[in-house]
Amino acid sequence: DAGVTQSPTHLIKTRGQQVTLRCSPKSGHDTVSWYQQALGQGPQFIFQYYEEEERQRGNFPDRFSGHQFPNYSSELNVNALLLGDSALYLCASSLPQGSSGGYTFGSGTRLTVV
Amino acid sequence: AQSVSQHNHHVILSEAASLELGCNYSYGGTVNLFWYVQYPGQHLQLLLKYFSGDPLVKGIKGFEAEFIKSKFSFNLRKPSVQWSDTAEYFCAVIAPGATNKLIFGTGTLLAVQP
Numbered sequence: 767d768a769g770v771t772q773s774p775t776h777l778i779k780t781r782g783q784q785v786t787l788r789c790s791p792k793s794g795h796d797t798v799s800w801y802q803q804a805l806g807q808g809p810q811f812i813f814q815y816y817e818e819e820e821r822q823r824g825n826f827p828d829r830f831s832g833h834q835f836p837n838y839s840s841e842l843n844v845n846a847l848l849l850g851d852s853a854l855y856l857c858a859s860s861l862p863q864g865s866s867g868g869y870t871f872g873s874g875t876r877l878t879v880v
Numbered sequence: 881a882q883s884v885s886q887h888n889h890h891v892i893l894s895e896a897a898s899l900e901l902g903c904n905y906s907y908g909g910t911v912n913l914f915w916y917v918q919y920p921g922q923h924l925q926l927l928l929k930y931f932s933g934d935p936l937v938k939g940i941k942g943f944e945a946e947f948i949k950s951k952f953s954f955n956l957r958k959p960s961v962q963w964s965d966t967a968e969y970f971c972a973v974i975a976p977g978a979t980n981k982l983i984f985g986t987g988t989l990l991a992v993q994p
Contacts, residue, residue, distance in 0.1 A: 808984030871924040
């Protein structure tokens with residue numbers, strides 16, 4: 767059990783559509799980070815949410831947006847999907863000083879854009 | 881560009897062989913270092929981490945890593961691998977000033993033959 771729950775596990779979308787991915791963090795964690803893992807690559811940091819605000823952002827376009835709810839769960843939204851957005855999207859939760867305690871990753875959502 | 885490099889993309893070993901996976905980073909200053917493992921069909925799991933202190937870090941499942949600051953390296957080792965170690969291994973860094981943002985290498989796929 768990863769402790770971090772992501773839904774859905776798999777998703778197929780058409781170019782130009784919009785998608786929402788969901789993440790429930792591990793109990794006791796209040797910080798959520800999102801990563802994109804393309805095939806054959808390491809995870810790439812998209813952004814991080816804490817106290818319902820985006821705290822850090824990686825090198826991703828504005829088509830990628832997110833939200834964090836009062837219960838610490840989070841959503842990742844991607845608009846105007848491109849074929850290149852096909853990837854495994856990972857959610858990781860942590861405490862605010864997450865580096866000391868490490869991060870707990872979910873199993874991911876496999877997004878395929880056709 | 882600043883990065884994390886894993887030079888071994890695909891490693892094949894026989895059971896009981898020794899393992900060393902290379903990881904180099906290009907950030908100056910104080911970094912936090914991690915090794916994660918991803919077993920087939922499972923989520924990323926933390927093997928070990930280094931923040932400060934003894935540069936030889938012991939992790940789970942018999943893995944260890946050595947931080948060599950002068951070489952900007954954090955290589956992962958295991959004296960004797962098992963078939964169950966077949967997985968993808970990722971080195972990750974939190975760079976100075978990049979609070980809680982993990983930067984991953986491209987990963988090393990390890991296949992252990994029985």
